[in-house]
Amino acid sequence: MTDRSGTTGDLSGFQPRLVGFLCNWCSYTGADLAGTARMKYPANMRIIRVMCSGRVEPVLVLKAFAEGADGVLVSGCHPGDCHYMEGNYKALRRRFLVEALLEQFGIDRRRFRFQWISAAEGDRLAEIVEEMVAEIRLLGPLGRARERLFQADHLSLNPAAGGPSPA
Amino acid sequence: MGKPGTQGRPKEGHPSGKLQLGIYWCASCGGCDIAVLDINEKILDVAALADIKLWPIALDFKYEDVRALPDKALDVSFINGALRNSEQVEIVELLRKKSKTVVAFGSCACWGGIPALANLFDRNQIFERVYGTSPSTVNPNRSVPALESRMPEGTLTLPTFYNTVYKLDDIIPVEYYLPGCPPPAELVAEAVDAIATGNLPPAGSVLAKEKALCDSCPRERAEKKVTTFRRVHEVQPDPDRCLLDQGIICCGPATRDGCGARCLEANMPCRGCFGPTPEAVEQGAKMLSAVGSIIEGRDEAEIKRVAAQVVDPAGTFYRFGLAASLLHRSYQERSLKEGVELDSRLDPTVVPTGKEAVT
Numbered sequence: 001m002t003d004r005s006g007t008t009g010d011l012s013g014f015q016p017r018l019v020g021f022l023c024n025w026c027s028y029t030g031a032d033l034a035g036t037a038r039m040k041y042p043a044n045m046r047i048i049r050v051m052c053s054g055r056v057e058p059v060l061v062l063k064a065f066a067e068g069a070d071g072v073l074v075s076g077c078h079p080g081d082c083h084y085m086e087g088n089y090k091a092l093r094r095r096f097l098v099e100a101l102l103e104q105f106g107i108d109r110r111r112f113r114f115q116w117i118s119a120a121e122g123d124r125l126a127e128i129v130e131e132m133v134a135e136i137r138l139l140g141p142l143g144r145a146r147e148r149l150f151q152a153d154h155l156s157l158n159p160a161a162g163g164p165s166p167a
Numbered sequence: 168m169g170k171p172g173t174q175g176r177p178k179e180g181h182p183s184g185k186l187q188l189g190i191y192w193c194a195s196c197g198g199c200d201i202a203v204l205d206i207n208e209k210i211l212d213v214a215a216l217a218d219i220k221l222w223p224i225a226l227d228f229k230y231e232d233v234r235a236l237p238d239k240a241l242d243v244s245f246i247n248g249a250l251r252n253s254e255q256v257e258i259v260e261l262l263r264k265k266s267k268t269v270v271a272f273g274s275c276a277c278w279g280g281i282p283a284l285a286n287l288f289d290r291n292q293i294f295e296r297v298y299g300t301s302p303s304t305v306n307p308n309r310s311v312p313a314l315e316s317r318m319p320e321g322t323l324t325l326p327t328f329y330n331t332v333y334k335l336d337d338i339i340p341v342e343y344y345l346p347g348c349p350p351p352a353e354l355v356a357e358a359v360d361a362i363a364t365g366n367l368p369p370a371g372s373v374l375a376k377e378k379a380l381c382d383s384c385p386r387e388r389a390e391k392k393v394t395t396f397r398r399v400h401e402v403q404p405d406p407d408r409c410l411l412d413q414g415i416i417c418c419g420p421a422t423r424d425g426c427g428a429r430c431l432e433a434n435m436p437c438r439g440c441f442g443p444t445p446e447a448v449e450q451g452a453k454m455l456s457a458v459g460s461i462i463e464g465r466d467e468a469e470i471k472r473v474a475a476q477v478v479d480p481a482g483t484f485y486r487f488g489l490a491a492s493l494l495h496r497s498y499q500e501r502s503l504k505e506g507v508e509l510d511s512r513l514d515p516t517v518v519p520t521g522k523e524a525v526t
């Protein structure tokens with residue numbers, strides 16, 4: 001068991017891969033604004049536009065982590081501003097359960113952010129991405145930690161099963 | 168699952184005309200083997216229909232007997248339990264080779280079941296607890312079983328205890344999944360019948376119903392708005408109303424039907440042993456979503472308070488499904504960061520020194 005890649009050692013070259021689920025009506029527009037205003041923020045986040053934060057089922061967050069994301073952001077309109085009235089409350093009701101669950105799965109809580117960002121808050125989005133990148137750089141890559149945990153068993157797993165596929 | 172028994176036996180059978188059957192247990196509680204016996208008078212049919220070639224809990228066969236069989240000599244193997252150590256992997260690989268059909272029997276084989284809850288920990292933590300800190304253990308030297316120990320009489324070996332618990336189809340391809348903890352006698356009897364008559368659904372099928380448990384539940388449902396979650400031992404649930412409506416976590420919305428809502432009949436919540444509903448990507452995430460959506464209110468602090476009453480979300484939503492979940496196991500970032508290595512005495516790649524004693 002000598003392979004400790006990605007868990008300790010030199011992390012200076014590590015670029016976290018973040019996934020951001022952004023609501024079309026607010027946060028995504030905010031991201032757009034940050035872009036057109038040429039605000040500088042790290043390019044680590046793959047943005048996925050969703051119609052409402054209420055559409056971000058917890059399974060999507062888990063899937064992102066299982067497929068190698070180092071951090072996930074879910075962002076929607078401020079309370080009272082959801083285009084569909086209730087969507088962001090729906091997202092909020094799942095939020096704390098998702099957080100508790102990830103903690104039990106040993107995933108550091110700094111890897112999952114839930115944030116209200118309005119269409120006018122491009123600067124806020126840029127700030128949050130920056131913060132996440134900085135924090136997660138210190139935490140290290142999650143995908144390789146997963147790989148290492150499975151490799152410890154020296155098994156070749158049946159690929160057809162949709163079983164653990166190390167990122 | 169098709170209606171049992173109209174077609175004839177599979178043609179290319181054993182000369183005895185009997186079904187060649189293997190039953191094996193991996194990381195299991197024995198309940199699934201009992202479930203085979205539980206099919207009562209049907210078991211006589213099984214005995215009449217089948218030559219049992221391996222059944223460790225009930226009959227005295229040796230692995231050598233199975234190794235000696237030609238490939239595909241067994242018509243079907245029922246394998247229960249999750250995969251936890253290298254002996255289990257070796258035997259299920261052997262049974263795969265020797266069997267035409269493999270059935271993952273019970274929740275542990277299908278999705279990891281209760282043993283897979285150990286995936287929230289790693290091997291070191293489990294050994295530390297079992298051989299160290301558990302209240303009934305006195306083991307000041309922290310001795311743990313070694314893989315190999317040289318003794319004057321010869322070398323003793325033990326199987327490798329894996330870091331992760333797997334479901335059966337992580338290791339070998341599986342034709343059918345018979346869920347339940349344990350599978351109910353009717354489903355076992357139906358499966359035996361279907362196999363005996365060659366009247367089987369397409370490979371890959373789950374031998375249960377194609378809908379959610381809630382669809383079969385007779386309880387009355389209202390619009391759900393929960394301000395207090397309670398565990399079942401803390402209240403006397405109303406036997407007629409939906410348990411989720413009463414703030415008791417019931418896994419019906421995310422669980423496949425097939426048991427006939429047997430826990431609900433006993434006024435107990437469904438714990439999810441039949442695995443995910445046919446369309447669900449993942450049982451736990453679906454259940455989490457269902458529970459989240461019934462929390463009352465819009466105030467962040469209030470929602471947080473109610474959500475915190477869900478004790479042990481991972482253990483509740485993935486009680487039977489951790490090995491089939493997207494994350495599959497804990498990532499254990501903390502122990503990785505602190506540089507905790509997996510104990511080398513348990514690592515099959517490390518050559519033993521012969522100094523470790525089996526304790």
Ligand code: SF4
Pocket residue numbers: 194195196197198199247248272273274275276280281347348349350
């Ligand atoms: S599925 Fe249930 S009854 Fe069967 S071995 Fe697992 S724990 Fe025991």
Ligand code: SF4
Pocket residue numbers: 380381384385386388408409410411412417418419420431437
């Ligand atoms: S949640 Fe449970 S009690 Fe409610 S309808 Fe579904 S199975 Fe029945």
Ligand code: SF4
Pocket residue numbers: 347348380422423426427428429430431436437438439440441442
């Ligand atoms: S009600 Fe749920 S836990 Fe009980 S037997 Fe049926 S599927 Fe399993």
Ligand code: FES
Pocket residue numbers: 023024025026051052053054075076077081082083084085087088
């Ligand atoms: S539309 Fe933005 S959160 Fe619902």
